[in-house]
Amino acid sequence: MVAEIIAVGSELLSPYRTDTNSLELTERLMELGIRVNGKCVVGDNDEDIARAIRAAAARAQIIVITGGLGPTNDDKTREGIAKALKLNLVFREDIHTWIKERYKQLTKQDPPDNLARMAFVPEGAEILENTVGTAPGLWLEAKEGYLYIIALPGPPSEWRPMFERVREKLAQFGSHVFSHRILRIAGLRESQVEDKISQFYTGVKNPQVTILASPEDVQIHIWARAREREEADRLADEMKKKFLEVLKENVYTDKDEPLEKVVGDLLREKGKTLAVAESCSGGLLANRITNIPGSSDYFLMGAVTYSNEAKVKVLGVKKKDIEAHGAVSEPVAAQMAEGIRRVAGSDFGIGITGIAGPGGGTPEKPVGLVYIGISWEGGTEVKRFRFPGTRLQVKMYTTSSALDMLRRKLI
Amino acid sequence: MVAEIIAVGSELLSPYRTDTNSLELTERLMELGIRVNGKCVVGDNDEDIARAIRAAAARAQIIVITGGLGPTNDDKTREGIAKALKLNLVFREDIHTWIKERYKQLTKQDPPDNLARMAFVPEGAEILENTVGTAPGLWLEAKEGYLYIIALPGPPSEWRPMFERVREKLAQFGSHVFSHRILRIAGLRESQVEDKISQFYTGVKNPQVTILASPEDVQIHIWARAREREEADRLADEMKKKFLEVLKENVYTDKDEPLEKVVGDLLREKGKTLAVAESCSGGLLANRITNIPGSSDYFLMGAVTYSNEAKVKVLGVKKKDIEAHGAVSEPVAAQMAEGIRRVAGSDFGIGITGIAGPGGGTPEKPVGLVYIGISWEGGTEVKRFRFPGTRLQVKMYTTSSALDMLRRKLI
Incomplete structure (x- = not known):
């Protein structure tokens, strides 16, 4: 079985927005054994929608359409489907009643007249209930069962629960x-x-x-x-x-979860705490760690010691070592890790110093050179790295490497 | 003039990758007065590419294709164009020579045989020189000048410089x-x-x-x-x-630059320095500030004081105030701002405390409640905010509001 995905919405043709629904839909279709062969974006125009549906129908048995199902005049997906398949739009009293009830339930207000537009559906269409909003989805069998059209609302919060029903219906098709x-x-x-x-x-x-x-x-x-x-x-x-x-x-x-989540779980499990001192990564490590809900259980503090003074004053890095080896050096990374561990009273301390670029590099200390130190009750270890890429890429490589060093200590 | 964009590449049909070239291309076409009416993604298959071109040609005068121009057997854009327009692929000695020279120049190695594939182009095509890689782009006038096909390599680093030549040629078309x-x-x-x-x-x-x-x-x-x-x-x-x-x-x-860049420029211009103390934003503020190259000119340090102990020990927040008002409170935000300013010896200090969620909220102190303090030689000011959304959204709202408070002090 082959599917095509059509995203409807003029805003998706601007330089600022892009269709992302299709990525998640592709994954869900693949799980059902359905391959996505192509995808398209069209504006809020029934002719364009109809053309895209006809083009997709030439090569796919399943067409999934997202967006254009709301009550406004810009919502043209129902018209587009009817036009593509030469079907009439019929007013369905049962759908109208359902929509009005749903609206009252959600807003505690009287339903406006324009909701009636959503009750005009291509003849033969079956309704997919919307458990979050008012716009129902559509399921339509066409061409004597050789083509299935599934129209879903644009917002993921609305189409995701609706897809459960779609999954049940599609499950019968996937030959694999x-x-x-x-x-x-x-x-x-x-x-x-x-x-x-x-x-x-x-x-x-x-x-x-x-x-x-x-x-x-x-x-x-x-x-x-x-x-x-x-x-x-x-x-x-x-x-x-x-x-x-x-x-x-x-x-x-082996799950779809980030490194900071895995390291956080390990820290919590072992009852250990962490503090980090960052120079070139500029707070990204603390930011990644604290993106995880509940990280206050194990994360005590971070210090972004960008200036040498801050390294000396806050972390107790020795001024003479900065002078002798430079701020980007093994002894400074070690002392940063030890310093933040001492200040925070944590089980583990991480110290990071390096050159994120694009400026500040020298032949001896090029852009991308980073020292990462990790300090714990058993001692202090420093690794030297050389990362490629832009400033933001160097920051990301650095923080992933730091998290990974800690992970290996914890397992 | 109306354009359609076709992105070629089976990887763009996976759940993990999406076409982003079309966003930048849309902006560039709009600047030339050319409206993008639709866009498609197709796999590395000459039949699918040809079908997409024929469908697009029905409603657009300009078709921009990205990807599929390389030397491997998976690169099918040349074949797709020829098939769609019923043109022969012709071997062009001049292009072959250019490609071989280019390859030698870039790699200092002998060109492999498969490069010859790139010299088979649809008859009538004009070459768009690739100043970065070896795959040339194509410019093709078809249907007696009613249709223009522009094929560009996938990597932005290759098509961006090539687009300059395209721009010159397209400039004549845009009626607006x-x-x-x-x-x-x-x-x-x-x-x-x-x-x-x-x-x-x-x-x-x-x-x-x-x-x-x-x-x-x-x-x-x-x-x-x-x-x-x-x-x-x-x-x-x-x-x-x-x-x-x-x-x-x-x-x-009024430029396309982020707030952290604008605030950084203001600090540099006025010769002022900054330090920040974060609790609920967890390092995101320091991270945003240090994403800007050269931020070490004005950013002295950040502290991510997640625990109450860190707030007291590092920033000198009064324990009795945390006990009396809670860590998420106006006096704590003020003392964090004053504390980090004192520790770093900076002109400005920012202190942030709040509840990013999803846990930790109470009826009195709900998720999204954030206090932001700013301290400078003239005093300390604290504002109370209530932000909506997820943990990461609250972090982003918080840091933008903090940067904006500082910006208003600086202008």
């Missing part, structure tokens, strides 16, 4: 189901991950393996296909097991 | 030019901005005005259309002037 596994890796570069695992998946068509690298981490996505869920799960898990055997503790999670 | 103005606003909500300016643009078709709101700021985009650049500029500037007259100092910039 897909199982998805993810491994997220820290401490190895993309090429190092590839070197270790390519032996297992080169030339293999099922499961499909995709490696995605960013300054945050390296991710492996495994998609296995089979007629039955059990078989797809088995294929995916087999591949995942092979990868885990060679990647070992470099895999920090 | 567009002028774009931006105003970025802090300290007002979207509805407040709208109340002030809607009188000027309601019912006005030219310029078009769009208001975009996010936890970071509120942006007004003005697009004016005219036959001549001068007239478009005049229309846009007139509207901008009206907006500025009512929005006044709430507009922090």
Whole structure:
């Protein structure tokens, strides 16, 4: 089964907004064994919507449309579907009643007249109940069952619950189901991950393996296909097991969760606390750690000691070491980690000093050079890194490496 | 003139990647008076590419295609164009020579055989030189001049310089030019901005005005259309002037630059320094400030005092005030601002305390309640805010409000 996705909305054709619904929809369709073959964005115009539907119908059995289902004159998806399939729009009293009830329930006010527009639907359409807003979704079987059109509201909060019903209905079509596994890796570069695992998946068509690298981490996505869920799960898990055997503790999670969440869970589990002192990462490490709800359980404090004075005064870094080795140096990273641990009274201290760029680099200390220190009751360890990329990329690489150093101490 | 954009690449149909080239291309086409009517993503398949081109040609005079121009077997854009327009692919010796030279120049190595694929182009195509990589772009006039196809490489670093040549060639088509103005606003909500300016643009078709709101700021985009650049500029500037007259100092910039850049420039200009103490924003303020290259000129230090102990020990917040008023309170915000200013020896100190959520709220102190203090030689001021949204949105609202409080002190 092949699907196409159409996002409706003139705002999605501006330079400022883009369709993101289709990414999540693609993932959900893939899980049902349905491949997305193309996607389009069209404006709030029934002719354009109809043309996009006709074009998609030429190559797909399932068309998922998002947006354009509201009550205003700009909402043209119902008209577009009717035009594309040469169907009449019929006024459905049952839908009108439902919409009015829903509106009263949500707003405690009398429903305005324009809600009636949402009760004009292409003949034969079935309603998908909206448990969050008032605009119902549509399910339409066309061309004697060779084409299914699913129209969903634009806001994810509205279409996500509605998709449960869609999933039930679509489940019967997928001749295959897909199982998805993810491994997220820290401490190895993309090429190092590839070197270790390519032996297992080169030339293999099922499961499909995709490696995605960013300054945050390296991710492996495994998609296995089979007629039955059990078989797809088995294929995916087999591949995942092979990868885990060679990647070992470099895999920090097999869930879709960030490193700061994993490290936070480890700290909480072991009853340990953390404080961080940052120079070149400028607060990004503290920011990532505190993005996780409940991080106050284990995160005591951060210091962004950008100036040398702050390093000396707040963290007790020795002035003579800054003078002798420079602020970007191993002894300074170590003393920052030890200093913040002492000041905060935490179990672990992290100290970061480096050159994020684009300015400030020298031949001896180039842009991207970063020292990360970690201090705990057993001592202090410093690692030297050289990260590529822009200022923001260097900041991201730095903080992921710091979190990973701590993770390895905790496991 | 109407354009459609086609992004080619199977990876852009996965749940993990999305086409972003089209946003920047849309802006550039709009500047040339060319409206984007639709956009599509298709996989690396010449049939799909050809179908998308034929569909787009039915409603656009200009089709911009990105991706699929490289030397591998997956690069199918040349084949797709030829198929859509029923043109032959011809081997062009001149292009082959250019590509080989370019390859040698870039890599200092002998060119591999597969580069020859890039010299097979649809007959009649003109080459757009690639000043960064080896894959040339294509410019093709079809249907007796009623259709123009522009094929660009996928990577922005390659197509951006190439677009200069495209711009020259397209400039002749645009019957209109567009002028774009931006105003970025802090300290007002979207509805407040709208109340002030809607009188000027309601019912006005030219310029078009769009208001975009996010936890970071509120942006007004003005697009004016005219036959001549001068007239478009005049229309846009007139509207901008009206907006500025009512929005006044709430507009922090009329350039596309973030608040942390504007505040940083003001600090540098006035020779002032800054230090920040954060609780609920967890380092995001320091992180935003240090995302700006050269921020070490004015940013001395940040402290993320998540625990009460850190607030007392590092910043000298009075324990009895935390006990009497709670950590999220006006006196604590004031003392955090004063404390960090004293510790860092900076001209300005900012103190932030609040409840980012989702947990930790009470009826008296709900999620989203934030106190922001600012301390300078003239005294200390604290403001109370109540921000909506998720944890990350509250963090973003908080830091933008803090930067804006400082900006108003500096202007």
